[in-house]
Amino acid sequence: MPASNNYDPQRLTLALEFKGWTQKELASRLELRPSYVSMLVHGRAELTDRLVERIGFIAGLPVSFFTKPAPLVDVGSLTFRKRANARNIGALTSEWALLTDAIAHLRRTCPISDCAPWLDSLAPSARVDADMVERIALDTRRSWGLADDEPIRNLCGNLDRQGIIVAATVNQLEKGDGLSCPARLWNQPVVGLCAAGKPGDRMRFTLAHELGHLILHRDREPERVEDEANRFAGALLFPRTAAAQELHADMTLNDFAHVKARWGVSVAALTRRALDLDVIDGDRYRSLQIQLSNRGWRTREPVEVEPEDASLLAQMAAWSFGEALSPDYLTVRADMVEDTLGVPFTTINQWCWNRLHESIGTTA
Known part of the structure; x- marks a missing residue:
C-alpha cells in the first residue's frame, strides 16, 4: 500500500x-x-x-x-576543501540541507544583519590574478578595522559580527575540514566546519579558505577555485606586508614555528605562503615539506593554537526558542526546537558549538 x-x-x-x-x-x-x-x-x-x-x-x-518537507540543496554548488568518499559526501550534503533549512526558519523569526552588501562590495565579477586575490583579502581585513601588520585574534568572532554563520558539523570528513555555498542563491552565507579534534590553526585556515569561496566565487566559477581560496586564506591570515618583514629565505622549521605563535597560522601554511610570495624557491619549499613529514609535523605541529568557536547561530536559536541569560549562557526549549525544526536538539547544539542549555518549561 x-x-x-x-x-x-x-x-x-x-x-x-x-x-x-x-x-x-x-x-x-x-x-x-x-x-x-x-x-x-x-x-x-x-x-x-x-x-x-x-x-x-x-x-x-x-x-x-x-x-517536514524535504529540503533541497544544489550539491554542485557546495565546496569541499579536499576529496571525500561518496558516503562522507552524502552525509555532509544531507546535513547541509538540514542545517540551511533550519537557518532559513530561524532567519524568519529573529533579526540578523544582511551581509550580502558586504560580500558584494568585495566580490570580483571578472577574472582575477594572484595580486588581485591578495588585494581583496587585504580589503576584507581593512573592512574589519585591522592594520596590515595585525594578526586576526578571533576569526570566528569577526564572521559572527559580519552576519556569516559558522556551524560545527556533526558529520566529519576524513580528509577535509569545511564546506560552504558561495552561489548567490543562498542569501544567508554559511560555513560548515568539520572541527572535531582539529587544531586551532587548521580550523582558522579552513574558515579563511571558505570565506575566500564566499567572496571570490560569488559571481564566478574559475577553474582553479581551490588555489584561489587557498591564496586568499594565506593573505587574510598573514598579509604580504607583514610576511615581507617576518619571512626570509633561510628560515628553519623552528623559525616558522615562532611566526606561527604570533599569527595563528600553521607551519605548513606559512611555508606555502613563503613560496607564494617568492621568499623561498621550489627546491627549498620541497625540502621543508620533507622535513615536516620526517618530524611528524604533518599530523601534529608544535605551538598550540587554541580552537575558536562561533556564537551567532546559538544566539539565533536562543532568540527563537529561549533566552540569553548572559552572553555565555543561552537557554532554549529543546522540545520546541525539535518540533519546529524537525532536528534533534543534540544536532542543533552541535551546530551551535554546544553553547545551548536546555530550559525546563510547560507547553502553553
Whole structure:
C-alpha cells in the first residue's frame, strides 16, 4: 500500500544519508526485509506511526523529522576543501540541507544583519590574478578595522559580527575540514566546519579558505577555485606586508614555528605562503615539506593554537526558542526546537558549538 499519511518518504532517504546508513543497514536494525525498506523509501509502502517511531528511536531523530518537507540543496554548488568518499559526501550534503533549512526558519523569526552588501562590495565579477586575490583579502581585513601588520585574534568572532554563520558539523570528513555555498542563491552565507579534534590553526585556515569561496566565487566559477581560496586564506591570515618583514629565505622549521605563535597560522601554511610570495624557491619549499613529514609535523605541529568557536547561530536559536541569560549562557526549549525544526536538539547544539542549555518549561 503506498504512503498515505503526513510522513514524507524523501525524509527517510535524508535520514539514511545523514546517518551514513544503507537501506540494508536500516533493515537489519529494524529486523525487516531489505526489500520492504526499499518500498518504504520509494513510497510504495506506508510509513506508519509505529514504524516512524521505531526508526526515529533507532536513528536518534524526532518524529517531527519525518513530517517536514524535504529540503533541497544544489550539491554542485557546495565546496569541499579536499576529496571525500561518496558516503562522507552524502552525509555532509544531507546535513547541509538540514542545517540551511533550519537557518532559513530561524532567519524568519529573529533579526540578523544582511551581509550580502558586504560580500558584494568585495566580490570580483571578472577574472582575477594572484595580486588581485591578495588585494581583496587585504580589503576584507581593512573592512574589519585591522592594520596590515595585525594578526586576526578571533576569526570566528569577526564572521559572527559580519552576519556569516559558522556551524560545527556533526558529520566529519576524513580528509577535509569545511564546506560552504558561495552561489548567490543562498542569501544567508554559511560555513560548515568539520572541527572535531582539529587544531586551532587548521580550523582558522579552513574558515579563511571558505570565506575566500564566499567572496571570490560569488559571481564566478574559475577553474582553479581551490588555489584561489587557498591564496586568499594565506593573505587574510598573514598579509604580504607583514610576511615581507617576518619571512626570509633561510628560515628553519623552528623559525616558522615562532611566526606561527604570533599569527595563528600553521607551519605548513606559512611555508606555502613563503613560496607564494617568492621568499623561498621550489627546491627549498620541497625540502621543508620533507622535513615536516620526517618530524611528524604533518599530523601534529608544535605551538598550540587554541580552537575558536562561533556564537551567532546559538544566539539565533536562543532568540527563537529561549533566552540569553548572559552572553555565555543561552537557554532554549529543546522540545520546541525539535518540533519546529524537525532536528534533534543534540544536532542543533552541535551546530551551535554546544553553547545551548536546555530550559525546563510547560507547553502553553
